[in-house]
Amino acid sequence: MDRRSFMRHTAMAAATAAVSRYAGAQPHSAVPEDVRARTGDEVSWHKAPCRFCGTGCHVQVGVKGGRAVSIAGDQLAPVNKGLLCVKGYHTGLILYGRDRLTQPLLKKNGKHEPISWDEALNLVADRVMADPAGFAFYGSGQWTIPEGYAAQKLMKGGLSNNHIDPNARLCMASAVTGFVSTYGVDEPASCFDDLDHADVVITWGNNPAEMHPMLFTRLVNRRSHGEDVTLVDIGTRRTRTTEFAQHYLEFRPHTDLAIANGIANYLVHNGRYDETWVERYVNFRASEDSDPSLFGKAIDFKAYKERVAPYTPEKVSEIAGVPPEQIRMLGEMFADPKLRITSLWCMGMNQHTRGTAINQLVHGIHMLSGHWGREGDGPQSLTGQPSACGTAREVGTLAHALPGGRLVAKDKHRREAEDFWNVPRGRISSEPGAHTVDMFRRFSTPKADGGDIHTLYVQVTNPAQTLPNLHEIFDPSRKDPDKFLIVSDCYPTETTRAADLVLPASMWIEKNGMFGNSERRTQQWFKMVDAPGDARDDCWQTIALARKLYERGHEGMKDRDGRFLFRMEDGNGDEVPVWDWDHYYDINVDERLFEEYRRFSRKKHKNLAPYSEYVKHRGLRWPVVKKNGTWTETRYRFVEGEDPFVDEGKGIQFYHSTTDDGRAQVWFHPYEPPPEEPDETYPFWLCTGRVLEHWHTGTMTMRVPQLRRAMPQAYVEMNRDDAVEHGVRNGEVVTVESRRGKIELAVWIDGRGKPPPGTLFIPFFDERLLVNRVTLHAYDPFSKQPDYKKCAARVRRRG
Amino acid sequence: MPVSGIVVTLGPGPDAHADLLGHLAGDERFTLGQVQSAHLPLVCDTETLEGHRTAWRELQAMPGVACLELAYHDFSDVEDFGARPPSRRERS
Numbered sequence: 001m002d003r004r005s006f007m008r009h010t011a012m013a014a015a016t017a018a019v020s021r022y023a024g025a026q027p028h029s030a031v032p033e034d035v036r037a038r039t040g041d042e043v044s045w046h047k048a049p050c051r052f053c054g055t056g057c058h059v060q061v062g063v064k065g066g067r068a069v070s071i072a073g074d075q076l077a078p079v080n081k082g083l084l085c086v087k088g089y090h091t092g093l094i095l096y097g098r099d100r101l102t103q104p105l106l107k108k109n110g111k112h113e114p115i116s117w118d119e120a121l122n123l124v125a126d127r128v129m130a131d132p133a134g135f136a137f138y139g140s141g142q143w144t145i146p147e148g149y150a151a152q153k154l155m156k157g158g159l160s161n162n163h164i165d166p167n168a169r170l171c172m173a174s175a176v177t178g179f180v181s182t183y184g185v186d187e188p189a190s191c192f193d194d195l196d197h198a199d200v201v202i203t204w205g206n207n208p209a210e211m212h213p214m215l216f217t218r219l220v221n222r223r224s225h226g227e228d229v230t231l232v233d234i235g236t237r238r239t240r241t242t243e244f245a246q247h248y249l250e251f252r253p254h255t256d257l258a259i260a261n262g263i264a265n266y267l268v269h270n271g272r273y274d275e276t277w278v279e280r281y282v283n284f285r286a287s288e289d290s291d292p293s294l295f296g297k298a299i300d301f302k303a304y305k306e307r308v309a310p311y312t313p314e315k316v317s318e319i320a321g322v323p324p325e326q327i328r329m330l331g332e333m334f335a336d337p338k339l340r341i342t343s344l345w346c347m348g349m350n351q352h353t354r355g356t357a358i359n360q361l362v363h364g365i366h367m368l369s370g371h372w373g374r375e376g377d378g379p380q381s382l383t384g385q386p387s388a389c390g391t392a393r394e395v396g397t398l399a400h401a402l403p404g405g406r407l408v409a410k411d412k413h414r415r416e417a418e419d420f421w422n423v424p425r426g427r428i429s430s431e432p433g434a435h436t437v438d439m440f441r442r443f444s445t446p447k448a449d450g451g452d453i454h455t456l457y458v459q460v461t462n463p464a465q466t467l468p469n470l471h472e473i474f475d476p477s478r479k480d481p482d483k484f485l486i487v488s489d490c491y492p493t494e495t496t497r498a499a500d501l502v503l504p505a506s507m508w509i510e511k512n513g514m515f516g517n518s519e520r521r522t523q524q525w526f527k528m529v530d531a532p533g534d535a536r537d538d539c540w541q542t543i544a545l546a547r548k549l550y551e552r553g554h555e556g557m558k559d560r561d562g563r564f565l566f567r568m569e570d571g572n573g574d575e576v577p578v579w580d581w582d583h584y585y586d587i588n589v590d591e592r593l594f595e596e597y598r599r600f601s602r603k604k605h606k607n608l609a610p611y612s613e614y615v616k617h618r619g620l621r622w623p624v625v626k627k628n629g630t631w632t633e634t635r636y637r638f639v640e641g642e643d644p645f646v647d648e649g650k651g652i653q654f655y656h657s658t659t660d661d662g663r664a665q666v667w668f669h670p671y672e673p674p675p676e677e678p679d680e681t682y683p684f685w686l687c688t689g690r691v692l693e694h695w696h697t698g699t700m701t702m703r704v705p706q707l708r709r710a711m712p713q714a715y716v717e718m719n720r721d722d723a724v725e726h727g728v729r730n731g732e733v734v735t736v737e738s739r740r741g742k743i744e745l746a747v748w749i750d751g752r753g754k755p756p757p758g759t760l761f762i763p764f765f766d767e768r769l770l771v772n773r774v775t776l777h778a779y780d781p782f783s784k785q786p787d788y789k790k791c792a793a794r795v796r797r798r799g
Numbered sequence: 800m801p802v803s804g805i806v807v808t809l810g811p812g813p814d815a816h817a818d819l820l821g822h823l824a825g826d827e828r829f830t831l832g833q834v835q836s837a838h839l840p841l842v843c844d845t846e847t848l849e850g851h852r853t854a855w856r857e858l859q860a861m862p863g864v865a866c867l868e869l870a871y872h873d874f875s876d877v878e879d880f881g882a883r884p885p886s887r888r889e890r891s
Contacts, residue, residue, distance in 0.1 A: 004800070007873045008830060008842050011804030014871030015840030016832050018806050072871065083806070083868050220866045224808040224837050706848065 017075060018082045030076045031060045047074055047618065048525035049515050050088045051508045052695045054141075054383035055079060055192075055212050056517025057088050058618045061509055063528050068092040068509065077618040079192060079521070085213040087695055090704045094508070095529070097703035099492055101504035102533020112502060117534065117581070120501060121541075125548035127455045127484055128159070132554070134454040136163035136439050140461040141171065141385030141392045143538065144513035145522070146593040148391035150542040150566070151459070152403065157421040158546060158556040158565050162408055162433030163453065165399045167461040168385060168392035169436040170468075173783035174350040175381040176393060178359025181294040181782075183664050184656030185405060185604050186393050189637035190342075190378040191519040191621060195219060197376030198342040200333055202232045204362060205256060205348020205789070209240040210692040210752075212346075212382055220244065232330070234259065235348070236687060236789075237717070237761055238754040247329065250756055253685050253790040254674040255320035257354055259327065260361035261671065262316035265308045266331025267368050268301075274337065274370030278666075281652050282367050285665045294356070294782055295658060296667065307668045319671055334369040340376035341366070346384060347689065351788045355780040357669035364666040373639045373652050383518045384696070390516015390523075394606060395597065399433035404600030408432055420599055422559040435784040437777055440467055443483055444476040457486045459538045460505065464494035465697040465767055468786040469740050469777035474498075488538055491699050494767050505538055506531030507700075512590040514614065520606075520621045520634075524614035527585070539593070540584045547579035568592045604656060605645045674790055675778040678758065682738060682792035684722075685759045688775060689789075691752070694765035702765070714766035715748040718795070719757045723749050726795055735796045736760065741773035744798065760793060800844075801851045804871030807839040810863050819863035828854050840870070 001009075031045045043062040050057045058077030062070030071092045075082035104120040105112035128135045137155050139148055143166065155164040179186045195201070195218040208216040222229050233245035236253050251259060267273040284304040285296035299307075313324035313331075333339060343366065349358045359381070366372045366379045383389055396403045403420075406413035414428040421427075434442055434453065440463065445451030456477075467473045477483045478498050487499040490507040510531040516522045531537075543566045550557035550564050557565050570576050570587055577583045591611040598608040607623040609631040614620065621633040625644045636642040638654050646653045654664045678685055693711035694701040701707045716736055718728065728734055730749045735742050745762070755761050762771045776791035809816050816834070823829050823841070828850075832840030843858070845851040859867055 004802075004844075007802040008844055011802050011842045011844075011871045011873065012830065012832055012840060013804075015804035015806050015842065018804075018868070018870040019832070019835050019838040019840045070873075083870060086869065089869050089872055217866065217868060221808060224810065224865045709848070710852070 014072060018073070030074045031072050043069060045072075046509075046526065046528050048509055048528075049386060049517070049523040049619070050084070051091050051094060051700070052087050052386060053212060054385055054388060054518040055214050056386065056515065056519070056521055056523060056619060057084055057214050058523070059084060059088060059091060061092060061528055066529055068095060068529055074618060079517070079618070080214045083214060083217065086693060086710070087701060087707065088214070090701075090707055091508070093704045094700040095510065097491060100490060100532045100535065101492065101496070101502060102535055103504055104534075105502040107500045117536070120503060121544055121548050123501060124455070124457065124486055124545055125552060128545075128549060129552050129554060131454060132159045132161060132556070134452050135159065135161060136434065136443065136453045136456045138436070138439065138456060138458045138461065138463060139164065139166045139392075139397050140459060141166055141168035141383070141388030142460045143387060143391045143397070144511075144590070145387060145390050145395060145516060145597070146514060146590045147459070147539045147542070148387075148395040148397045149403065149593050149597045150539050152395055152397050153421060153565065154542055154546050156402065156408065156428050157417065157423050158549075160427055160429045160556060162399050162429050162431060163439060164397055164433060165436045165439055166392040166397045167436070167463070167466060168388040169398065169785060170351070170466060171347060171385065171785075172350055172381070172383050172388050172393070173398075173785035174352060174355025174359055174780050175383070177294055177356040177780070177783040178363060179381070181296070181356065181658065181665065182360055182363045182667070183638070183654050184658045187389060187520055187606075188380050188518065189373070190380045191635045192218075193635055194342045194376045194378060194380055196222070197340055198229065199339045199376065200230045200232065200341045202234060202341065202343045203241055204234050204343055204345040205236065206344060206346040206382065207235070207239040207241045207689070208344060208382070209244060211384065211690055213692065215382070216241070232333075236685070237756060237759055240752065247326070249322045249326050249330075251320040251322050253687065253759075254352070254354070255671065256349065256358050257361060257669060258311060258316045258319040258671040259322060259330075260358060260365055261308050261311035262313060262327045263330050263334055263365050264361070264368060265311040266313070266328060267335060267365070268305045268308060270331070270335070272331070272335035273368045277370035277372070278368060281654070281663055282666045283659055283661070283663045284668070286668045292781070296665070299668070304666070304668055307670070334365060334371060337370060339371075340374060341371045342376055343379045344382055346382045348789060350785060353675055353778050353780055353787045354669070354672065355785050355787075356782040357667070360667035361669060363664070367664060367666055373636060381518070384690075386517065387515040389518060389520065390514065394516055394601070399435050399439075402428070403597060404602070404606065405604035406600070416603070417600070420596070421565075422561065423565070424560055427556070437468070437473060437779055437784060437786060440473045440477070444473060444480075446480055447482055454482055455484045455486070457488075458495060459488045459541070462489070462493045462495045462697045462699060464498050465764070465770060465772065468772055468775040468788060470770060470772050471741050473777055488541055489699070490535065491703065493697065493699050494770070503541060504533060504535035506535045510535070511537040511539075512588065514590060514594060517619065521619035522608060522614055522622060523619035524611070536581055537584070539589060540578070540581060543589075544579045544581070674787070676776055676790075676792050678792045682794045683758065684793045684795060686736065686738065686774065686791050686793035687755070687759065687761045687789050688764050688771050689761065691763045691765060694763070696765065697767060698765035702767075713746070714763050714769040714771070715746050715751070716795075717751055717753050717755050717761040718747050718749055719755050719759065720749050721757050723747060726797065728795065728797060733798060735798060736762065736774060736793055737796065738774045738776070738791055738793045740776065743769055743771060743773055745769050760795070764788075800846055801848055802873045803843045803851065803869060805841045805843055805858070806868040806870050807841055807858070807864055808866035808868070809834070809837045809839060810865040816863060819861055822861065
């Protein structure tokens with residue numbers, strides 16, 4: 001058989017195996033057996049979660065000769081069942097771009113020069129020792145769980161410094177505050193199984209057809225089998241998701257709050273809410289009159305009803321631009337107890353100056369109507385990064401948080417963490433650190449003006465492209481000689497170019513790792529190939545820095561017994577010098593850190609299984625508890641029969657209730673206008689977001705030729721009528737500017753997305769076209785998450 | 800010379816299936832497998848990446864096709880993967 005025939009046979013085998021899965025046949029192996037048989041011993045196959053989004057699809061990586069040579073969807077993975085999206089299928093290629101960073105680089109006279117790792121770490125350690133309080137750590141929802149945990153322990157458990165925050169602040173912080181203030185604890189109570197059972201799926205300002213395609217596939221597949229699944233797309237522009245929707249509700253940016261209140265109004269003022277559910281399971285709350293908090297003040301149902309009273313369908317239509325009959329339609333859907341309704345949302349609701357509020361309102365609608373806690377029936381927040389949940393949220397790498405849902409501000413929580421870390425009492429500071437925008441603002445402010453952060457260590461993220469209003473928040477730091485930026489990454493980026501010190505990082509299957517996806521599924525993989533050159537794991541970098549500080553006598557690097565904070569022992573009880581790269585893989589550092597970390601997880605009933613269980617499975621959804629000798633995951637939280645921590649007879653029990661009575665909170669918030677709206681000078685709404693082919697800032701995907709050719713550069717979507725009015729032709733390069741800055745890019749009319757008149761859309765993946773020079777850095781008052789979805793802009797023709 | 804294994808989700812209606820299958824069977828770029836439960840496994844084999852992309856778009860647009868999913872793709876024959884992202888243009 002020639003090679004071409006072999007490839008065709010293999011392709012057919014893979015496609016047939018996937019089809020068999022749809023038809024109900026259960027695969028016996030992760031990789032199609034024909035493929036495995038043909039490749040024989042030459043290619044070894046290994047599991048891993050995909051490197052990209054929060055869906056957490058599992059892949060099988062074919063390794064030969066020390067390289068990843070093939071990718072297949074993992075047939076045994078419950079999330080994706082052997083299929084992948086176009087990005088997932090190309091994950092293997094992300095390792096092999098020609099310009100991988102392979103050695104540490106120090107900027108000297110404006111040019112990056114190679115230095116040794118030892119010299120690099122000494123530089124960092126010296127700066128930290130000089131002023132530990134002025135050191136900050138900026139991490140990521142792409143951090144593996146052990147990486148984030150190590151950074152967390154170094155900063156909070158070692159340096160007594162809470163200036164650690166992840167880029168997830170920019171993507172899901174409002175989801176966190178929404179969950180915590182509603183249920184008393186973070187993260188979705190539901191899971192992806194909902195998509196297999198819902199009668200109605202509502203997308204609130206998100207585009208899963210492009211952003212979470214393997215989840216969206218589940219809906220499409222059900223329809224192809226003749227199932228009646230209704231999709232309602234609520235958005236500010238038409239997207240690929242809209243093409244599949246039976247109902248499209250186009251709303252003015254920021255007015256989703258009015259829509260949510262309109263549904264609540266319909267339910268309560270027509271007596272169509274679920275009285276039993278409300279009576280048994282919820283309290284009502286509103287913001288305090290002064291100094292609003294996430295706790296709010298109690299109001300009764302009567303007061304709640306009065307507050308939603310103005311939001312009649314007609315009033316909502318006036319605010320949001322959605323026809324009143326569509327508001328009534330939504331109200332009727334929620335009023336129908338027979339329907340199973342899943343609400344999905346992502347950045348449209350989170351990157352919002354009222355992000356906490358809109359999250360609370362959507363949770364509230366589901367609870368008012370009793371559409372909660374059944375398969376296919378409940379609110380479900382999605383995340384964009386592979387471990388925004390697992391690392392940023394669960395490990396608590398946020399400036400105010402500790403692992404396992406704890407807060408630095410709470411005495412008891414700090415004491416528990418100090419005991420787990422075996423560090424002296426009082427080691428952890430009670431003062432929340434700088435959140436992301438604040439951190440970079442302080443880093444960009446001269447010391448004389450109060451800019452107290454002098455050294456900032458960035459791992460596995462690209463803030464010079466992702467921060468809002470770059471002119472103000474990031475650029476000034478690069479002109480100040482007192483400010484030192486350290487960046488660990490795999491490829492050159494906007495941020496590495498601006499850095500004083502660049503550290504080459506290993507990526508994905510070049511290291512051991514663990515992620516936690518959007519449905520509470522913790523996943524694990526082993527290192528499969530070596531990183532190029534002298535690129536090294538982020539977790540090692542953190543431990544090695546800690547060791548440098550320990551050798552310099554920093555007391556914070558010692559535990560209560562005077563031992564190194566990151567002491568790890570082999571099976572004989574002898575310390576292993578894991579800070580020495582040559583010995584880092586003598587033991588499984590990930591396993592050591594994870595076993596230490598999982599003790600934190602029980603407080604908020606986010607129980608994690610032993611590391612060895614994740615080795616065996618394609619992830620497990622926490623809480624994971626032992627039942628009949630088997631570690632068993634949980635699909636739905638707070639539901640009797642599903643959640644092992646719900647007391648018998650309770651039905652639904654919110655056992656972390658903020659009011660200590662087993663009830664969740666239904667919040668009221670009024671609609672308030674956004675901080676910036678179009679006006680005569682800047683007449684357009686500008687929204688930013690993503691595209692199917694590229695992931696975040698394109699650091700990885702723009703180096704995959706197939707993906708780059710499919711989507712080679714950013715563009716500005718413009719409505720056809722607006723283009724005609726401005727004399728702009730399709731493909732013409734225009735200037736888009738705001739009060740913050742401007743960029744030039746080509747117009748795309750009637751392209752993939754279709755904005756309504758007065759709206760523009762620009763994707764943010766292209767490092768040559770930094771849309772965040774134009775965006776606004778206003779943020780939600782509770783979550784501190786910036787709003788990338790709406791600011792005022794104008795379009796000018798060039799010349 | 801890329802080769803893909805594709806899962807075609809067929810739209811509702813057996814009549815549409817027959818037309819589509821007939822059409823595909825006559826297209827030398829595609830090799831058809833056996834339909835199971837409204838899903839068709841199919842191999843797409845083209846000389847060039849551009850041709851592959853065209854084939855995918857055409858397939859997506861065919862009546863009777865509800866959805867396409869990639870189950871396998873062999874990229875080992877693609878042109879030299881060494882390219883960097885296009886050079887940075889001057890920013891405003």
